Amino acid sequence: MDNFQYFNPTQVVFGKNTIESIGKNIKKDKITKVMLLAGSGSIKQNGVYDKVVKSLNSSQIEFVEYWGVRPNPTLVHAEEVKAFAKANNIDGILAVGGGSVIDEAKSISGGYYLDSIWDLFGAKVQPKAALPIYVILTLSATGTEMNSFAVLSNEDEKRKWSFGSPLVYPKISIIDPSVQATLPKRQTANGGVDSLSHLMENYFMSNLNNEIGLTLNEVTQRTVISQIDNLMENPNDYTARANFAWSSTIALNGMTSIGMLGGEWTSHAIEHALSILNPEVAHAEGLSVIFPAFINYVYDAKPEIFDRWAANVYGIQNGLEGTEVMKSKFKSWSSPTTLRELGFSKSDYPEIIKCIEEYGRTGRIKQLSEESFIKILDLAY
Ligand code: NZQ
Numbered sequence: 001m002d003n004f005q006y007f008n009p010t011q012v013v014f015g016k017n018t019i020e021s022i023g024k025n026i027k028k029d030k031i032t033k034v035m036l037l038a039g040s041g042s043i044k045q046n047g048v049y050d051k052v053v054k055s056l057n058s059s060q061i062e063f064v065e066y067w068g069v070r071p072n073p074t075l076v077h078a079e080e081v082k083a084f085a086k087a088n089n090i091d092g093i094l095a096v097g098g099g100s101v102i103d104e105a106k107s108i109s110g111g112y113y114l115d116s117i118w119d120l121f122g123a124k125v126q127p128k129a130a131l132p133i134y135v136i137l138t139l140s141a142t143g144t145e146m147n148s149f150a151v152l153s154n155e156d157e158k159r160k161w162s163f164g165s166p167l168v169y170p171k172i173s174i175i176d177p178s179v180q181a182t183l184p185k186r187q188t189a190n191g192g193v194d195s196l197s198h199l200m201e202n203y204f205m206s207n208l209n210n211e212i213g214l215t216l217n218e219v220t221q222r223t224v225i226s227q228i229d230n231l232m233e234n235p236n237d238y239t240a241r242a243n244f245a246w247s248s249t250i251a252l253n254g255m256t257s258i259g260m261l262g263g264e265w266t267s268h269a270i271e272h273a274l275s276i277l278n279p280e281v282a283h284a285e286g287l288s289v290i291f292p293a294f295i296n297y298v299y300d301a302k303p304e305i306f307d308r309w310a311a312n313v314y315g316i317q318n319g320l321e322g323t324e325v326m327k328s329k330f331k332s333w334s335s336p337t338t339l340r341e342l343g344f345s346k347s348d349y350p351e352i353i354k355c356i357e358e359y360g361r362t363g364r365i366k367q368l369s370e371e372s373f374i375k376i377l378d379l380a381y
């Protein structure tokens with residue numbers, strides 16, 4: 001088993017009727033004024049916003065609001081929000097939404113004392129201070145509610161990049177799975193694919209001597225699959241929402257990647273290229289297309305790990321056959337599995353590859369060249 005470090009300071013408050021505790025939880029930290037950050041309005045439709053406002057009011061937490069965070073959130077919007085936050089002298093950010101809202105909150109928080117938020121990305125600058133972040137999660141998918149990463153799109157530079165800092169772990173994340181019953185099926189499926197992708201990006205980098213790490217990761221993958229299957233049948237199944245929600249959190253909070261050398265992340269890098277070039281592509285939809293193709297391309301570099309994965313997650317002895325079963329699973333959730341479904345054609349390859357190469361962080365299992373990316377894209381076409 002390889003050496004590892006584990007650290008995670010986020011306090012999770014999980015379960016039904018937990019959103020009501022947000023005011024008290026913020027007050028505990030002696031915060032008196034927050035900025036509530038949200039997306040396009042789903043939280044007004046499903047009652048989450050009313051619960052949050054009531055709780056803040058009853059704990060006498062002052063708040064201002066900023067709306068309009070978009071899926072695949074942008075640098076331009078984050079800078080607008082940062083200016084608004086500074087003008088309003090807030091002490092912390094309350095992110096209410098899915099990964100996009102939370103990631104934009106983290107970007108504003110980490111970039112609050114810098115000239116430009118974008119300095120965080122590409123590891124140019126490590127923040128020395130940040131605003132505290134509080135989270136009400138409404139979509140389980142990204143794991144951002146309990147990790148130190150954020151992803152932002154710089155549309156002018158055509159870069160969808162990430163940054164990480166221990167300063168942007170949320171102080172508290174409230175996860176009430178019942179509020180996810182209002183998710184469209186597409187977003188529930190996306191949550192499943194993204195969570196599985198996080199588990200796989202780490203798993204495939206592991207050595208086989210990491211029995212506890214691999215087993216924990218496999219059981220989390222199996223749980224994601226069974227619970228998403230249940231939710232496709234019955235979106236109101238609280239037990240399935242809850243089991244899936246926690247699986248999704250631990251898929252990227254460090255717990256299921258112990259001893260896995262930081263993971264592989266090539267499929268994520270390729271996905272980031274797809275959704276910066278076409279922001280209509282949801283993160284998980286890109287992954288659903290790319291991940292099976294990636295495994296097919298790199299299988300021969302590490303067949304033993306892919307074979308173990310296929311056997312223990314899908315009950316199939318061979319990794320390549322297991323990948324086909326996974327692809328059928330994605331299709332059964334109505335997730336796309338070809339680049340054409342995402343609106344890309346072969347003439348887009350040069351631009352996609354330029355974005356992948358600028359981002360870097362690819363090819364840990366097997367070294368990848370421009371020719372390799374063409375082959376992976378062809379397998380996904
Ligand atoms: O606009 P709102 O009202 O928020 O509606 C959202 C949005 O339209 C809606 N939604 C959220 N909760 C809902 C709901 N609709 C009904 N009922 C609810 N309870 O769902 C839509 C998608 O939301 P979004 O936040 O964009 O989705 P997701 O959570 O998948 O986040 C995706 C972003 O996270 C990044 C992705 O790249 C992408 O930008 N990631 C962040 C990571 C991290 N920080 O660790 C890791 C991931 O690999 C990923 O890259």
Ligand code: ZN
Nearest residue numbers: 142194197198
């Ligand atoms: Zn992801």
